[in-house]
Amino acid sequence: MEEDRLGKAIKALVIGGSAGSLQVLFSLLPLLKENLQVAIILVLHRRNSVDSSLHELLATKAFAPTHEVEDKDIIKSGHIYLAPADYHLLIEKSHSFALDYSEKINFSRPSIDVTFESAAEAYGASLAAMLLSGANEDGTRGLAAVKQNGGITIVQNPETAQMPYMPHYALTHTDIDHVFDIPQMARFINNLN
Amino acid sequence: MIEDEDIELLLNDLLDIYGYDFTSYSKASLKRRIIRLYSLDKFPSFAEFRYRVKTDEGYLKRFVEEITVNVTEMFRDPSFYKSVREEILPVLGTKPFIRVWHAGCSTGEEVFSMAILLKEANLLKKSLLYATDLNPSVLEKVRKGIFPLQQMKQYSESYIASGGVNDFSQYYTANYGQAKFDRELSEKIIISTHNLVSDSSFNEFDLIFCRNVLIYFEKDLQDRVLKLFDASLGSLGYLALGTKETLKFSVIQHNFKQLNREKIWKKIV
Structure with a gap:
């Protein structure tokens, strides 16, 4: 069963993180191979446009090309995308990005739930979603939507998370396929095709 | 489902x-x-x-x-307003008359921000700001010029970050938890419903603001609306979009030159 799930074609991986998640990405991104077979979409809670250079910082850690999303950008395999500060990031069925400046959800914009839910609809079973460290409930509803649409759900092992609340909340409130530490995340992502 | x-x-x-x-x-x-x-x-x-x-x-x-999304704020992206203040207003100031269009203005916070910039550049008297939206109820709020007082602290900070040097509270009167902006600003604002999807150009402008509106449109519609803006801008007019919006997919991109890192384009034909 597990083997079947891992064997199916995943086209996109959405990663959501809040407090304590940047450190995870700084460790994880250098472990990822250059020619990734999926698109990776990062949704991080962060302060408004002040840290607009975050994507440049992340780009220095990753081998794959890393961009901050602009409206209507097409999602390409092998690329890493970062949700811009202070916008919700949605995904169209045509596998392009759409931005939305509507009300905050879970006190957050971007909200992880918003991106996970729209990615779940756009990618169905070819989506994997991973929720990292955080002190918020954002992401759990999104993971439920991913699962409902046949995708793979993953959380960071709360014991390894600087802020365990967010992955722990997901783990106790929805159906999670894998609980990973950072090396396991890297192995999983590098093996996706 | x-x-x-x-x-x-x-x-x-x-x-x-x-x-x-x-x-x-x-x-x-x-x-x-x-x-x-x-x-x-x-x-x-x-x-x-x-x-x-x-x-x-x-x-x-x-x-x-x-x-429709009606979330907006005053002096959103202060560096954008700083650029309007320092790079655009001195150019517009040489004109005998200034027409600004805020397309999809929602409740008007950005219109009042611009009116304040014009006033501080001593240009408000010869300016008109056209505020349009498809939604009549948000325009009612623009007409009143009343915004929640609790937001003024943040707006004041953004105003200062945009290069404002005055006491921001001089622009409004506080009452019952509301901030009512000065008549001097609102009397220069012309309000009308206008639907970018179905209505056509109605004037020629020196500066068009349309920030965080195009993100809600599909590419084809974006292109149609950008053509409408192109047709509504005088030569050397300016087009200001939201921080994540772009002309790069549009056929009108060759008529424009991006001014700087902010999303402001100058019409070059």
Whole structure:
């Protein structure tokens, strides 16, 4: 069963993180191979446009090309995308990005739930979603939507998370396929095709 | 579970019955907002929701208000306003008369921000700011010029970050938790409904603001609206978009040159 799930074609991986998640990405991104077979979409809670250079910082850690999303950008395999500060990031069925400046959800914009839910609809079973460290409930509803649409759900092992609340909340409130530490995340992502 | 076909039927109703055309709005965002309203108002079925929209004009008003995004703020992206202040206003100041269009202005916070910039550059007297939106109820708020007092602290900070040197509170009168902006600003604002999807150009402008509106449109509609802006700008006029919006997919991009890192383009033909 597990083997079947891992064997199916995943086209996109959405990663959501809040407090304590940047450190995870700084460790994880250098472990990822250059020619990734999926698109990776990062949704991080962060302060408004002040840290607009975050994507440049992340780009220095990753081998794959890393961009901050602009409206209507097409999602390409092998690329890493970062949700811009202070916008919700949605995904169209045509596998392009759409931005939305509507009300905050879970006190957050971007909200992880918003991106996970729209990615779940756009990618169905070819989506994997991973929720990292955080002190918020954002992401759990999104993971439920991913699962409902046949995708793979993953959380960071709360014991390894600087802020365990967010992955722990997901783990106790929805159906999670894998609980990973950072090396396991890297192995999983590098093996996706 | 609401299917895309349900949404399509609803959008067709809105177009056929009321002439509101949402069919070229970005689907992911629009669907999310429709589902949000549908669950907020606790309809037992989507068919009943659709029926209510079709038959109840009062509810239609609510529908349009809730489906369109009306989140805005004063001096959003202070560095953008700093650029308007330092790079655009000195150029516009050489003109005998200045016309500014805020397309999709929502509740008008950015219109008042611009009016303040014009006043501080001593240009307000020879300026007119046209504030348009498809939604009549948000325009009512622009007309009143009243915003929640609790937001003034943040607006004041953004104002200062945009290069403002005055005491921001001089521009409004505080009363009962509300800030009412000065008549001197609002009397230069001309308010009208205008739907970017279906209405045409109505004047020639020196500067058009359309920030965080195009993100809700699909590419084809974006292109149509950008052509409308192109046709509504005088030569050497300016077009200002939201921080994540771009001309790069549009046929009009060759008529424009991006000014700097901010999303401001100058018409070069």
